[in-house]
Amino acid sequence: MSTLAPPPMTVIGAGDIAAETDRHRPELIEVVRAAYLTHDAGQSSNPHSSFLRFPHQSRSRIISLPAYLGGEFEVAGNKWIASFPDNTQHGIPRASATLILNDCDTGYPFACMESSIVSATRTAASAVLGAQTLLGARRARRVGIVGTGLIAQHVWRFLRDLDWEIDGFRLFDLDAAAAGRFAAVMAEHTEAEIVVADTVEEAFTDCDLVVLTTVAGEPHLHDPRLLAHNPVVLHLSLRDLAPEMILAAQNFTDDIDHAVRERTSLHLTEQRTGNRDFVDGTLADLLLGRLSRDDGRPAIFSPFGLGVLDLAVGKWVHDRVVAAGRGRRESDFFTGVGV
Numbered sequence: 114m115s116t117l118a119p120p121p122m123t124v125i126g127a128g129d130i131a132a133e134t135d136r137h138r139p140e141l142i143e144v145v146r147a148a149y150l151t152h153d154a155g156q157s158s159n160p161h162s163s164f165l166r167f168p169h170q171s172r173s174r175i176i177s178l179p180a181y182l183g184g185e186f187e188v189a190g191n192k193w194i195a196s197f198p199d200n201t202q203h204g205i206p207r208a209s210a211t212l213i214l215n216d217c218d219t220g221y222p223f224a225c226m227e228s229s230i231v232s233a234t235r236t237a238a239s240a241v242l243g244a245q246t247l248l249g250a251r252r253a254r255r256v257g258i259v260g261t262g263l264i265a266q267h268v269w270r271f272l273r274d275l276d277w278e279i280d281g282f283r284l285f286d287l288d289a290a291a292a293g294r295f296a297a298v299m300a301e302h303t304e305a306e307i308v309v310a311d312t313v314e315e316a317f318t319d320c321d322l323v324v325l326t327t328v329a330g331e332p333h334l335h336d337p338r339l340l341a342h343n344p345v346v347l348h349l350s351l352r353d354l355a356p357e358m359i360l361a362a363q364n365f366t367d368d369i370d371h372a373v374r375e376r377t378s379l380h381l382t383e384q385r386t387g388n389r390d391f392v393d394g395t396l397a398d399l400l401l402g403r404l405s406r407d408d409g410r411p412a413i414f415s416p417f418g419l420g421v422l423d424l425a426v427g428k429w430v431h432d433r434v435v436a437a438g439r440g441r442r443e444s445d446f447f448t449g450v451g452v
Contacts, residue, residue, distance in 0.1 A: 120216050120223040122446035127227040129434045134234045134426075138274040141426060145238040146400065148182060148425035149367065153397035156183035157421050161371065172330065173197045180420030181217070182428075189215040192228055192423045198328050206263065207328065208232070212427045221447065224431045228423065229263070231430065235422040237267035239367065239396075240347045241275065243414040244322055246399045247345045247365070247406050251277045257316035257344075260327035261286040261295040264349060268324055273302055281306035285316040320344055325353045332378060337361035340411035348378065348415040356382040362411040364392045365399065372417040379415055 134141060151157060158181040165175040174196055181189040194210035201207055212228035215221065245251055256272070256279055258265050272279065282305060286292035292309045299307055310316050317323055317339040323346045327333075332355040340346070340361055348354060351372070359382040366372040366379065369392050373379045383389055396414065398404040406412050434440045 117219050119219060119221040119447045122222065122443040123224045123431065123435060124441040124443065125224060125226040125431060125434050125439075127230055129439050130227060130230045130430050133430050133433050134230060135270075138238070138271050141234060141238050141429070142242055142271070142275065144425050144429050145235060145242055145422055147185060148419075148422050149239075149242075149397050150400065151182060151184035151186065152368070152419065152421050153395070153401070154184070157181060159368070159371070159419050159421050161374070162420070164375065170197075170199075172199070172328075178418075178420035178423060180424055182421040182424045186425055186428055187217050188424050188428045189217055189220075190222075190224075190420075190424050190427065191215075192232065192420055194228065194232055196328070208263065212423055214424070214427055214431060224427070226427055226431065228427065231423055231427050232418075233263050233267040235426045236264055236349060236416075236418055237271045238426070239416050239418070239422060240268050240324065240349055240414070241271040243365070243396050243399075243416065244345055244347055245275075246396065247412045247414060248322065249406075251275055253277065253279050253320075253322040255279070255281045255283065255320045255322075257283040257285070257310075257318075257320035257323040258295075259285050259313055259316045259323070259325045259353070260350065261288075261292045262326060262328075264326040265324060266295065266298075268326065268347070268349075269299060279303070279305050281308070283308050283310050283316045283318070283320055285310040285313050314339060317344065323347070325350050327353055329353050330376075332356075332358075332381065334358060343409065343411045346411065346413045348413050351377040351379075351415055351417065354378040354413070356385045359413065360386075360391055362413045363407055365394055365396060365404075365412065365414050366392060367396055367416040367419055369395065371419065372415055377415065377417070 163177040178192040210228035212226040214224040284292045327350045335355040394404045
């Protein structure tokens, strides 16, 4: 007789997720590193994301990211993440998300999780891992941040909690008040100089590391001279940089086939050049020593954000929450389902 049975369903809310991710950022960097290396080894399935768009709301979208991640993780699932930029005008966050985790023996889902925190955590962990790899140390004389929303805040928390040595920050946001609020929060946790920049260009000047976390749908940065001092740029919002800036730098991503699509800056550059030769490789190439950064050139890391990263962080959070007896267990969630 078969011993397979549907697993219990656990519902995990934002409070439990934040409690785990806030306390264990150094460990989460290693979770994301392991996920990248598992993906690079071919022990994953990560189909292209599907974008649901709305004819009456051109800036809004909901994205589906299905994936399977093997190796030490052995989990499947799907992230369903909405981005509605106008939400902020009504005092609610732009992004909302749910992550479903599936058992790989039965296919049954065993967790339903709030996932905007999971998504922001894996994005920030990926970014900081990329920065550390490209800079060669947890050190940046000055960090420029363009866009001071949720993702920027998570990136800064990773930098803080991994004990990066940083002398100063330059913050720019189209909403100067938002940048000012972010600066005030940062000032409570660091003695580094914090300047709210008047222009986006000031967030590049003399910065070793530049973090782009905007909601831009089209390139708004066109001048390659912004990269003349050879910074590392974390291009997390994917659509800020015009092709001429991409072509002026070494370019790395997390998965080339995923990143060069959906009118990202890399995709627009491919359309202009007719090839992908300007993409030097992936973060896994750097981690495994197959490629190295040319310190005499600017480096841009444009991670598309793979579903396997959500699975890795989500599974890690799920296991810790369940082990601690938290979350809401629904043992009879599938009771009554016919064969």
